Amino acid sequence: MSPYDLLPRFKAQYDANNQEFSISGVVRPQAIDELGPSIALLRGAIDRVRGVLYVNVRRLTQMNNAAFHAFSRIIIDACRARPDLKFVVITSSVVGWTSRKFGRLSGIEPNITIEEYDSEFYPGQGFLEEGGFVPILRSQTKMTWRHERAILPRHGMRQGIVMADICCGIGDFAVLVQKEFQPARIVALDHSKSSLDYARQVMREFDIRGIEYTYGDASEMLLDEAQFDLVTCRHSLQIFNRPELILKELYRVCKPGGRVYITNEKNSHCLGEPRAESIRWTYNEVAKLFGHFEMDVELGPKSRRYLMEAGFEDIRVETFMVTNLDGDPQDFADIIAAWADVYAGEMATRRGDGPEFVARFRQGFQDHIFAALHPKGYAGWPIWVASGRRPQ
Template sequence: MTFSMRVDQTDQEVALSGMLRPFGADQMRAIRGTLETAAKNASGELCLDFKRLKYMNNVAFLEINRFVRWAVEARPNLKIRLIISSVIPWAIRKFQVIAEIYSSVSVEIYDVAFYPSQGMLEDAEFIDVLRLQERIIWEHEKTGLTNHGLYPGMKIADIACGFGDFAILLQKEFKPEHVTGVDHSRPALRYAQDHIRRLGLENVEYQYGDAAALLLPDNSFDFVSCRLSLQVFPQPERIMQELYRICKPGGRIYITNELLSCAYGYPEQDLIRATYKRFVELGRSIGMDLDTGIKTRQILGEAGLEDIRVNLIDINNMNTDCFDFARVVECWISVTANMARTAGAPPDYHAELSTGLRAHMAAITHPHGLASWPIYAGSGRKPMRVM
């Protein structure tokens, strides 16, 4: 069996990860013993975390089921919560059967709650605009990537990769050895996989996965990126822990995030400034922090990284095609409509946001206007471990 087990007595949680493939029940004896001890010591609720368990054969599943039956009988007042992920399809099918048998057992599909904004970010109508946004950012981002430690021949992981354009753009500029992209959006991954198939790229692969519980091995990548993504998750620190885990000692973790409240435009600067502040407030009401960029140095430092480097990617109508830039902002009108519906905001709230965003578009394309969209890029090195 290639697996690991972690017991957290404070949170009353036992987490199993890897692949659990015993040949017989006797090989499960130690695991059963650990689970029974945890159940005896727990009060209220015991959590069994299976979201990183890639595979479990029938022998293991039957022993887990027997443990649950034992716990229900031995500790009738103890509730048991089974934490699984939709990334592992068999887990839903198997564990929901256990929950149906025992009233004190519940199943939590962890990543459903962790990705509250996903539906509005993967609408098919946004594909062209989101890819346009990627290209706009890349033209200003690529010149700084060398300073963030990216060079040819690296093994790269791009987490929350979306439509996968970053991996393809890297091919031309940096010639990586291999790129693994991971995202939780199946439509985006289908698009990304079709794209690399058309281009005939053999050193790029995309995986369906959960950014906060990656099915990637420890210490495996020279360079780990997560771009414009921490800002849309309610618990970005959990994703940073995963980026740190999969990065090799001495490798670098690279993140980008917006500082949307500081997007500006002239003319109508007061209206535009107020609009983006409300945009950020709306995001926070549904678990998104669109001002995460200003916290870049703190995020990297708290993750345990060293040699931290941060720079501003300033997208403006003097260094970017103004009509492309305006088209991206126009897309945000639809994005904010979905956000407002999710937040339960009144109709006039979105109408006011739309007016301000259109004023920003007008400033972007105005012959004497000035408009900006600030994004912060940062990276840090994972410390080398003394063996």
């Protein structure tokens, strides 16, 4: 028997609280008998539920026709036997075939509907993904790169490695890494199709090779396990409502002995002189505002705990401060202005903040810009870098 035979290929579960049957992994049986326990579980779920049964196939990587037919048959039969029961099949836009294949079922039985899980991956992130934000993202990466290019080798970056950049956004970090460190291969994943389109356009225009951009959900990736020497995930755990799910996936795709590298902020520690008090007040409020939308932009110093709890060892943590002295102070000021537009604009409006609050909130950003551009001023944006090794 090979090690392959010992690996669990798929898993079926039933969550009674949510009335959700889920099946994940690779389901390619030769005979339907091999699905016996899973089919019994689905039948049992159908017998117990009222109203709606959710069938979650978001993490179903593969399913052959024999298995698809077996499960479909049970669902279709249940629709005919119990017209009161509705089925909602939750597919993933990442797994290309699932929506097409399961989508056929709704054409057969009207009580079966298909919901494709897609834009709701990251609640609140829509604020940060509008097209106008791209130049700001580029400026941010340019400013952090001055520091990270020196820091990365201490966290496992070296020539010839196989790496993944998860939540790669517009792909500019992957491009900088490719030029500076020449890894053998970079897989760069993001859930934003428009960001990936931009990244691919840049790759074509500048004839960049060695980066594979792929569409996916960081908390449920199609990538095989244990294949990367280094997995980077920058500024993303902090804007995900359940960062531990992403870390679990980063751990899974990292090779034993490889490292996972994360960067995050602690927004309340943004600082500036002069006008320090106003700046401090505003960034404290930024943290609360993100908290309202289930994002933790105070996560930076918590990185060590998160990595430990995810099972990593040899955890290394360091910080750096992006400042107005990193190149052109106007770049720093432009970033703050963009933050002000989004945070004191759409986000504050969405939370229902009044004009008085918004005016004071916005003033702090103005004062931060003032500090950045002042000939004797100093303005800072602190970043926490952390990495951990997956045990051998």
